[in-house]
Structures are given as structure tokens and as C-alpha cells.
Amino acid sequence: MSLVLQLIVYGIATGAIYALIALGYTMVYGIIELINFAHGDIFMIGSMVSIAIFNLLGINSDSHPTGWFLAVAMILSCVGAMLICAVLGVVIERIAYRPLRNAPRLAPLISAIGVSLILEDVGKLWKGNTYIPFPQIFPNITYKAGAISFSSINVFVLVVALLLMVALNWLITRTRIGRAMRAVAQDRDAAALMGVNVNRIISTTFFIGAALAGAAGFIYGLQYGSTIFTLGFNLGLVAFTAAVLGGIGNIVGAMVGGILIGIIEALATLIPPTVLPHGGSAWSRAILFGILILILIFRPAGLLGQQTPEKV
């Protein structure tokens, strides 16, 4: 039983990262109905940018900075990753998606796939095709609560993720920009008629979504200690599943979905080899896809989404 709880704890920590990435997917889909295939790769670039910023500050995998320097470095790395990813997201939207806004649905989808491939190779060219270590500079203290242990890194990751999600939620529900974003997501033409600069709002959405992905890259590196150019594709699909599970287009849904998927993924390792050859962990991708498929068949609106009736 304690194993289950332990796994759940791990799952929540991972799930928080999935949630941050899922937010980007869900926001973009909500506003322009495009599955941004490149989003996961932006997350990957974010993790690499974080490493690069650390390296610029003189920190590499065996450094042990402390005190103020540590705090400053962390902030710079995180914020730097977020900013660069945000700009990257906006640039991608301008070049590869905006011209295709009125094309048949297939075109921007393929363009997104193309951008994803480009980003993967950029990652590969930049940092090589093997795992790159992420400086493990956050003080790693293990806490115990009964039979369950978790580390300070887990806590940090969770805290950062939650803060960002809260900030996003505040932005969406309480600010003018957030209201404009929701309006464009519901009815683009009506929003335009109300004076909303649709192009700017869409760019803002990409900016925010990509920034969150950048942050996710940063905390992923802290938690798992390494990154690799294929990370984006792998995690991106998982995060997308989370977004769909929660209800695509629904911000809270993405958060809930992310955590849930993290937990499910962790618990899947419990499946013994007698049920699935090589045990549940070898099949985790297959299981996740299975979940995705089941959701899309039986409840395509996700857990928190609304069924929108079609007008004929």
C-alpha cells in the first residue's frame, strides 16, 4: 500500500510537469484549433536553454553553488528559458501557422509536424544526440512522511508548477487579456468585431504557452537530471494525452489531466510481467496511448470539457 502511495507521490511530481506542458497544448488548441506538434519540442529546447544559461554562469554538472548565487542562477535559468521559449513560440506561430490560418485543416497540422522535426534537429545539433546532464544544483533533501519519502526537488517542482498554474488561471479569469483570449477562443469573428486584436491575442497565447513549456523544461531538468533532443516528442505526446483527458481547451482540465496522467504512469509500473510481458513499465507508452484512444472514443470532451452540439 505504501508503495502505491509512494508511486502516487512520484506521479504527482511528474504530473505537474506534464500539466505545465499540457497547458500550452490546450491553450493553443482552444484558440486556433490546432494541435501544436512543435510544443513538446519547445519544452525540450527550454531544458537545453536552461543548461546553457547555467553554463554561461559558470555552473556545470559538478558545480555546487550555494546561497544567493544559487538562487540568482536558478531564477535566471528559469526565466531565461521561459523568455526564449516564449519568443520561439511566437516566431513559430508567425512563420509557420499564421499564413495557414484559412487553409484546410491538414496544412497547419503538417506545418506543425515540420516545425517539430526542425526543432528536434536543432536540439540534436546543439547538444548532440545523447543524454546531456542537467546541473543538479538544487539541494536534495529527502523528507519522510511515514513510509513515504519525497525529495525537496519534488517539492520545489510542485511549488513552481502550482505557482505558474495559479498565475495563469488568474491571468485568464481576471485580466483583460485573459478575457480577450477566452473571447477569441469562443468566437473569433465576434471578438474581432468587439475590437479585439485577434492576431495579437493569438501571439500572446503562444507566448504564454511556450513560456510555460520553457519553465517545464527547467524543472524537468532539475527533477530528472538530464535532457535529450527526443525528449520533446516523447513527453509532448504524453502531455497532449493529459490535455485531452482533462478536456482540450480547458485550462483547469489540463492541470488535472496532467497530474492524473502522472499518477497513472507511475501506477502502471505495478503491473507485473505475468499480465504484460516485461512488466507495466515497458508498456507505459502503449498504456497511455490506450487511455488517449479510450477517452477520445467514449468521452471526447474529456473530464472537464463541455460537449458542444454541432449546428447543422
Place this chain on the structure above:
Amino acid sequence: MSIEHTSSGSPATGVVTDALLDLSVVTKQFGGLVAVKDVDLQIRPQEIVSVIGPNGAGKTTVFNLITGIYRPTFGDIRLEGKTLVGLSPDQIVKRGIARTFQNIRLFNNMTVLENVLVGQHTQLKATILGSLFKPPRVVREEAHARERALELLGFFGTALLERQEEYVINLSYADRRRVEIARALAANPKVLLLDEPTAGMNDTETLEAVKYIRRLRDELGLTILLIEHKLAVTMGMSDRIAVLDYGQKIAEGLPEDIRRNPKVIAAYLGTASSEETSEEATKSVE
């Protein structure tokens, strides 16, 4: 514009038996919204029946219910005595109901001829293997389908025939409407549902449309149910008219009676003016 009302000898309103298409207590609810409530309608063979009513009254929803795009929350729809409820749209086409859409849904990147050929889908029997090997039966079937498509286009005169190889998106609005009707006719229906067939047409085109709609009944023996906003058209062409408002049928009867029906006028114009305008409405439509 005046349209002659031809008496086609249809029986007076009243209790109807031998309905070809029979809607009884049809109700459709979307969550909390009741779009259509307790609609009863019987349509006899070779009648032209119009469904009118203000915007949002539920007319297209009724069409969608008949053609299987929506399933009634309650009530029954029968064609020739057999229920249509629960059938998918393509099955309903096979049973003998075809329709056109309010905003013309043609296959834009197909030619005129191809659109009508698609309409014949239910009338052709070629299977996937048959299409691959093309035995004489299939070859004959395709040739015959092509002939029939050309015949159907010819119903509207030579204009469409000449443009049979044109992509439909390049046609005029009126021509696209005709192609859509030809496509519906290709399914060999017993009942034809026309959703605002004269929408967007000017007076001349509307007159043309009325003529060919009448011919559809007179020459091809079709039963026609249509939604129409142009009251003059409806009055002039229909054997009977049913009026919907807020999803319910508020009146049904002969055009003359509907014209003067205060409930109908109120639904369109608002209750205050219902009495004054009933005479004006009568005059202006003559």
C-alpha cells in the same frame, strides 16, 4: 410579384389518413433547450407542404429530425408506415427521403456531373471488388448512372448540361441550388425536403424556382416538404402550410386560412398589430 395558385385538387384539411410521411408528437431537446415540441404533421403523397415560421422556430431542426441527423427525444416519424427513428441519415435516404440544405452543401471540388453521380450512391450496387474488376454489369451500371445524371440535369434545361464538367464552386448561386436539387433527385426519393430553396435569389430566379419545384411534383410525382421564408412563394405554391413558432406548431391549413390566422401574424409581427395588419397582409400578397 404575383404567383398563381394552382389548385391541384388536394383534399381539404382535416383528419388525414394514408399519410406518406407522418410526424407524431415529435419533440427534440438539447440539454435544457426544447427546440421542437409536440409537432404533428402528416404529409400525403404528391402534396406540396410548406413549413413556415419566424427565425429560430425550429424548422430546420424538424428537417434534421426527419433526415436522421438528430434523433427525436420523443415522438415518432414514419415513412409509409415504417418508423425512421433511430436510422442513420444514409439509411433514411435509402428509405426514400432526400433533402437540400439552407446554405447549399455541394461537394465544391467536384464537377456538376460528379455531384449528381454521388447522389446516385444508393441506387448503384457496385461493390469494391466490382469496381476493381469492372465486369460488364458494373460498366453498364456506370454508363446508366451517367445517363440518368445527365437526364436529371436536363430537367432544368440546357444550362446545367453545358456546364456538367464545371466545378460547382464556379457556378452561380441559382445554378448551385439546381445542382443540389438534382443531386437529391438522383437518390430517387419519394419525399423531397427543400430547406429555403429560394434563399438568396432575386425575383426572376425565385419565379424560376417555383416553376421547377411545381414541376418536380407534377412531372416526377414527388411529395415535397419545404421551408420557405418568402410568404408570397409559400402562399402561391403550397397545398397546405404548417406554421411553427418556438418549436411548436401553432397553425396548419390552407394558404388562405393561414394568411389570415391571427396567431400566425402575431408570431411574425407581434401581438399588438395583429388585427390591423391582417388586412394589410392580405392585400400586399395579392
Place this chain on the structure above:
Amino acid sequence: MSMRLLKFPDERETRLLFVKWLVALLIPVLAFTLWDGESILNNTLLTLFTGFTVEGVTTIGFVLSTVFVLIFYAVTFALAGYFLAADSGRRSMIELWIDVVIFTLVPMLLVILTTSLVVGLALCIVVWPIYFWVRKRVVAALHYAPPDPLDEVMELSPAQQDALKDRGRSGGFWFGTAFSLIWLVIDLVYLFSGGLPTPVLIFVILRTILFPVFGLLLGQLGGELALRRTLGALQKKADAKDKNAPAVDLESEIKSLSPTRAREEVKELVPNDQPMRSRGAQLFYLALLAAFVLLYPALDPLLFSFGTVGRISGFADAGYYVILALGLNIVVGFAGLLDLGYVAFFAIGAYTWALIGSGQFTVLTGLQVNPQVWPWLFWPVLILSACVAAFWGVLLGIPTLRLRGDYLAIVTLGFGEIIPIIFLQMDKYTNGTNGVVGIFSPHFPGINWTTFTPVPYYYLILALIVLLIFINLRLRDSRLGRAWIAIREDEIAAASSGINLANTKLFAFGAGAFFSGIAGAYHAAKVGNVTPDAFSYNDSIIYLAMVVIGGLGSIPGVIVGALVVYAVNQLILAQLDTMAADPSSVLHIVKVLAPTFTFDSIRNLIFGTILVTVMLFRPEGLIPSARRRRELHHVDQGQDVEVGSLDVPPGTPGFESEIRVE
């Protein structure tokens, strides 16, 4: 046949026409002759009549190559007749000659320069769009307005038709004469400078006499083929086809069409402003291409001095890409179902033969396998693999039936990931990461067929491709094909026209999977082993790229797309790396500047850039179907189309084309 016909025409206009086309055709013909044609013919003669041999080339190889060269000449003679009969004469000589140089000389030059068929042709695909773009600019700058092709649409009187036929006949004759004379002069130079072997001398004499005759005969053929495409001839054909239907006057029909549509139809007619691009000429090009492809294994050693086996093996591999493209074309191109997991069915097909046609069968069933007999099973298992794959195509299609485009894509992507994982993890049956090895090649009487003999595989894949193109065409022009296009255009309208959406979509999945099952079984046999990591999401993207870059829904388009993508994926990058490693090549600079850089490592970068660029600038693909080009470049709206708020066209965000049937 009077001698009058053989006189060079004396009307100025006709004379200019003759000059125009004779020069135009002589350019590629002479280039080809001087490049390889002459040497092939001469060497064949020497091989046959003296003891001359060339290493690596058999007598049969020479003979077949000669056959190709003769076919090449024959086609050119016929084309001379065709062009002279079909040309309306309104376009200038210079324009035509530049076209000819760009489309025939440039490819030859590039292939020679890069010593690689694939890289050379790939460069052409880059050069040609640039040429078109430059041409467009020049035309605009010169304010040149090409004559309206519709002016030429008219019935030809019998006298006019005869005149055209004569022109064709005469043109063929004069072309043959000109060609043989020029060649004669060239050979006379050889004769006087070094002497010619006797067989060649005899050939030269025979040739100089016979070519004008062949020119005459083939030119007549060409001219007659041209005349089958006059308005009158087509009208007769149409009248015969629709005898029970109301007759339509073709001339007025064409004149009443919209400009873009009319231009499509006019390309078929004679007289034609640009006969080189007409549909009639395309048949000749296809014949030549077919001859080239069929005889390629014999030609290759004579065109390039080494590397034949590798190249043919490469083409035999590329073939399965073509089959995959044709199959995916049904799913994505015809039916509009975005399948991102197509690799799953390829894997299923491959594993079906792998598990049956190798030692793994013994592992699975305990039955011993006789290596002499077992390979015969390939033929029935080829069909079986296709059927198994089709079955799974239908099964995996069922969950997607109610999904919208992007969700459908994700679900198919999911299946594309799950299936290889299953093959990987069920290692009790599939041997896991190590995969299945020792897969048998097919047996065929009289042929030595192993993984190392590419030529039988080459012909097998050609046969399969031809068969599948045929199937593709039949399906496209059938009731089912129309239903697919209908559901792609507008699902609700399709269902309301009586099309069963579920069945039609499942048929599309099944048919597409059938094709990839065939490709899979073939691939397993050719490569001889199958591992799960050979099938990944990346591959599905590549297959999708083939179809999209080539031209969705267009059969020639996806074939070209497959070859282009294969070239980029497998050949070009490797070639570029080889060239960069060579210190004497231009590309070596790259290696100097960045020693660890390989072109192969940026494969995805290049692919991704190609995908984005194609979507931005030419979404209809390289060789689009007419439908698609029209769909993506709304050149002319109809005359009175009122696009009001009710008329939201499909493809724009507001259009809901999915049914939610309850």
C-alpha cells in the same frame, strides 16, 4: 503518297513551324545521342559482330539497351509528327527552345555533373520551380499576354485536318532526315580522323537511309494521334458514349466553363498552343518512361560506369515507398482521413511474412521448414499479409469513426506507436529487439533470387507498382471513390446523399492498409530481417510527407513524392556526405568548417523545412490533381456567387462538417 509531301514547305509560316520543332527536337535527341546513345549502339554492334566485350555488361544488356535507344528515337519521330500536327503556331520559337533546354538538357547535364541519377534529378526539382518563377517575372515585366487558348477551340474542316496530317507526316520525314544527316556528318568526322569499324560503318549507311523512312511512318502515326484529339473527333466520341442521354455540344460546353476549368479542358485539344504540355504528348512521355524503367537494369551499367548493383537495389527499395504512398493516398488523399500511424500496417505486413517465411516459423509452431520449398509460400503470403493488414486497418479504424480530423490523427498516431511496441515486447513470438532474421526471398522458376540479387526484386516491385496503380485508378473512378471524395468534402452532405460514413471510412482504412501490407511483406523479403525499431513515428511522418509533397489525391504526384522523399531520406544525404568527405569536391569546405557535421544528421531538419515550405508555398504538392490545385488557389469565384454568412466554405474555421448522429 505523292512526292509533293516530301518537299520542304514553302509557306513562310509553315516553314517557321518546321524549323521551330525540328530544332526543338534535335536538341535533346542529339544531346542524348552524343552522351550515350551513340556509344550504346556502336558498342552493341561491336559486341554482336566482333569479339568486343565490356566488363560487367552482358550481350543481353547491350541488346536491351539498344532496344531502349531505338524506342527513344521512335518516340521522338512520332512526337515530331504529333507536335507539327498539333501546334497552333501561336507561341514563339524562342519560348519553346528555352523550355526544351530547361526540361531536357538541364536534367541530362545535372545527372552527368553529379554522376548520380538521383541527385541530378533532385536538383532538377529545385531548378525547375526557379525557372518557372523567373519566367513568370519576365513575362510580367515584358507585359506579355499569352493568347487565350479558348480562341483555338473550333471545329476543323476535313481539308484542315488533312493539312495537319500531311504536316505531321512531312514533319516526321524531315526530322528523320535532319537527324540522320547531322549524325552522318559527325560520323564522317570520325571516319576521316580515325576510321570506323565495319559494323558501325554499315550501320551508319543503313541509318542514313532508314531514318527518313521511319520518320515518315512514325510522323504519320504521330499526326494521326494528334488528329484524334481535335474537337470534332472528341465530339464524336462523346456522342457515342452518351447516346441515350441528351447531347451536348462540346464547343459551347468548353466556352461556357470558367476560365480555370476551361484551360484544363483545352490542354487536351488539338490545335494546341503548347503541345509539349498537352495530354496527348504526355502519353508519349509515359511510353518513353515505361521503356526506361523497364529496361533500366540493362541501361544502368552503360550510363554510369560503376555502382549498378547498389543503385538497382536502391530503386528496388524505393519501390516500397511508392506503394506506401499509393496506399496512404487512398486514406489521406481520397478520403481525407489524416493517418499519422500508417507505419503500423507496414509493420504488420512485414511481420506476417517474417514470422511465416523464416526460421521463426519453426520457433512458433515447432514445424520444420524446408528452405527449398518454403520460399514459394511468399506469393500466397504476399496476399495474406495484405489481407491481415487490411483487417487491422479496419479494426483500428473503428475507434476513429466519430473523430474530427486532428483527433483522428492523434489516435492513428497512437496506434502507430502501440503496434511496434507490441512487436517489441511480445518477444516470445517476435524475438523482440533482435527481430526476425533469415527471412526467405521469393522463389521463381529459373531465377536465382536472394537478398543480394536486386534485379528480380526490381522487377517484382515494378509489377506490384503497376498493379497497385491500376487498383488505385479503378477505385478512384468508381462509386466508392466518389464516396471517399464526398466524405472528404462534406460529411453531412455525403451522409445526406446516402453514403454510409462508417463503411466508407473503414473501406478507406482497409484499402490503404492492404497496400501497406504488400509493401511490408515485400520489404521483409528484400531486406531479409525485420526489427521493431525499423517502424516508428518518424516513418509515418515520412510517408505522410511523400503524399503531401507529391500532391494529395494525385496518383502521379504521390509517386513522384515517394521518389523525392526516398531520395532525400536515403540517398541524397548519404551522397552529400560522401561528396563532402572527398577533398577534391566543393562540399569539402563544410567538413573543414565543422568536422563533426554530417548531412545525414540534419535529415529531420531538411525534412521539416521541406514540409513547412511546401505547406506555405505549394500546399497542393509537386504534381497536384486538378481538383486540389483549384481547391487551394481559389483563382476565380463564380460569377454570381454570393458568399454570405450562411455560406461558410469547408476548410475555414467556422465550418462544421462533422455529424453528431445520436
